[in-house]
Amino acid sequence: MSARRCALEALETWEDTSRYAEDILADLSTRYQLSPADRGLAVDILYGTIRNLFLVDEIIDRLRRGRIKAETQNLLRIGLYQLFCSEIAEHAAVNETVNLARKHERGLVNAILRNAQRQKAELQNEIATWPLEDQYSQPSFLIDRWEAEHGKEAALAFCQWNNKIPQSYARINRLHPNTEAVNRVESETQPCQVGPEFPDFFTFEKAPRMDWIEEGLIYVQDPSTSLACRLLDPQAEETILDACAAPGGKTALLSLMLNGKGRISACDSAAPRIERMQENFSRLHVENVESSQVDWTKPEEIPFEPETFDGILLDVPCSNSGVIRRRVDVRWRIQPGDFERQAELQTLLLANVIPFLKPGGRVVYSTCSIDRVENEEVAAASGLTLEKSVHSHPWESGFDGAYAALLRK
Numbered sequence: 001m002s003a004r005r006c007a008l009e010a011l012e013t014w015e016d017t018s019r020y021a022e023d024i025l026a027d028l029s030t031r032y033q034l035s036p037a038d039r040g041l042a043v044d045i046l047y048g049t050i051r052n053l054f055l056v057d058e059i060i061d062r063l064r065r066g067r068i069k070a071e072t073q074n075l076l077r078i079g080l081y082q083l084f085c086s087e088i089a090e091h092a093a094v095n096e097t098v099n100l101a102r103k104h105e106r107g108l109v110n111a112i113l114r115n116a117q118r119q120k121a122e123l124q125n126e127i128a129t130w131p132l133e134d135q136y137s138q139p140s141f142l143i144d145r146w147e148a149e150h151g152k153e154a155a156l157a158f159c160q161w162n163n164k165i166p167q168s169y170a171r172i173n174r175l176h177p178n179t180e181a182v183n184r185v186e187s188e189t190q191p192c193q194v195g196p197e198f199p200d201f202f203t204f205e206k207a208p209r210m211d212w213i214e215e216g217l218i219y220v221q222d223p224s225t226s227l228a229c230r231l232l233d234p235q236a237e238e239t240i241l242d243a244c245a246a247p248g249g250k251t252a253l254l255s256l257m258l259n260g261k262g263r264i265s266a267c268d269s270a271a272p273r274i275e276r277m278q279e280n281f282s283r284l285h286v287e288n289v290e291s292s293q294v295d296w297t298k299p300e301e302i303p304f305e306p307e308t309f310d311g312i313l314l315d316v317p318c319s320n321s322g323v324i325r326r327r328v329d330v331r332w333r334i335q336p337g338d339f340e341r342q343a344e345l346q347t348l349l350l351a352n353v354i355p356f357l358k359p360g361g362r363v364v365y366s367t368c369s370i371d372r373v374e375n376e377e378v379a380a381a382s383g384l385t386l387e388k389s390v391h392s393h394p395w396e397s398g399f400d401g402a403y404a405a406l407l408r409k
Contacts, residue, residue: 003041004078004096006032010046011074020329021050036207044165047328049081051163054137056080058130059123063112072105079113083120084127085163090117132156136163141336142321149372150393157395158370166326169399170208170218171226172200175256175285178217185217198223216283221249222326224392228313228366228404229253231390236261238310243296243353246273248280250315255286265304267294296352297345307358314353316346318367318374322394322401339373346378354384357409362387366404370394379405 010024017024025046029039049056056077060068068076075097082093094113101109116123133140136159146155172189176182189202201223212218234240234254242251245266254264266281266289268274274293281289294302319342324330350365357363363384367374370393379386384407392402 002096002100003034003038004045005100006034006038007042007045007049008074008078008100010042011049011078012071014046014050014329015070015074021046022328044086045078045081047165048085049077050328050332052081052085052137053077053332054134055084055127058134059084059116059127060112062123062126063115063119064108068108069105072101072109075101075105075109076112079109080116083113083116084124132159136160138162138324138331139334142331142334145339145371150370154393154395158393161394162324162331164325167203167398168208168220169194169201169203169222170212170220171253172202173216173219173252173256173284174200175252175260176215176217177285181215181217185212194223198226201226214283216285219249219252219280219284221253222400224322224368224397224399224402225250226253227390227392227402228315228364229257231366231388231404231406232311232313232362232364234258234262234264234311238262239308240264241304241309241312241353241356242266243294243312243314243349244268244316245291245313246270246277248277248284248286250313251277251289252280252284252286254313255288258288260286260288262288264289265309266291267296269293269295269297296349299352299355302352302356304356306355307361308356310358310361312353312357312361312363313366314350314363315366316349318342318346318369319371320368321374322368322370322392322403325394326400339369339371342369343373343378346374347381350378350382354382354409359409361409363407363409364404365407366402368400368402370401370403375403375405379407382407384409 006028010028013024014021059080060076079093079097082088083090094117098106098110127135132143138159143155146158172185174182192202194201229250234257236258240254245251246268251264251266271293274291278291319334319338320327320330365379369375387406387408389405392399394401
């Protein structure tokens, strides 16, 4: 099983089901026992094709009139992605894609890809004149929304950002008891550290060292996730709630900020996510946290006493519009009414955690969205006093999109 055939099979499954591309590819990579290098190539081709779906389909329409079978369409999609959007050698992109075709369709696939290769410069000039929707394969309603809220230049920059391979980051875990190993990690990652604004975060070009992850010396995490924790600013004597905590990265950072002291309650509504979160806590040596399964949409079942917590972190489910670059399926899953629907749930969750704040207590409301409906409007409708808010706009910050608001009871 070649990397390209695995990517093709994954693309066909992705198109025919509601499964996430990441899960599909993980299953196929395991089934076909792909090497790390082949898995990396399969990820590049599958994710890259999904990110550029409108673009490659438009190129196919320019080069072929008439109906094409779905299997042939997907073959051409991965071939054209490699030709127009990747650094893969053109001869390999064409030849290896043609080799995947069934005998009766090889002539057609070969002819279209060779024609695309010959006309590449001309087509690239034409592509530059296309609407942003087709150039960057992002739904027009999203682009219209970004232009209205952030301006045309920002919308263009965000479209460009979303189509790049995401940078990967990790955080050094200073809760680990082996300080010598932690110092060694710090020394080895020093050239890749993000900077003083995000201490202990570093970037890596390839896969992070698995032994560091397994030993709990690092945690894979985007720097933007730390904004909400820093805004909450937990103190050693306080009782803190992380209301929607799984998989536990922000909770672990809060624990570090408390130097392992104080008390944190970490909640989630789903048992499998609770289990995963507890595994992360164990690996990361997070010891001042109690985890529990809580559905915040059902206030009558919440197990805490009113006015229990000094501070609450509420990192709500959202549209994920700030992490389209990282989560390849998001752009194709968001629907026009989703922002308002999410805001209804977010407003409910915020209203239901407020009774558990002590008088004068604070809640940090956060999302990984860049949309005002999910962010500023929900915070403004909370009935709490807005003391401060922070944004991470990817086209400005260079990190994932995020929003956090500090609200006081």
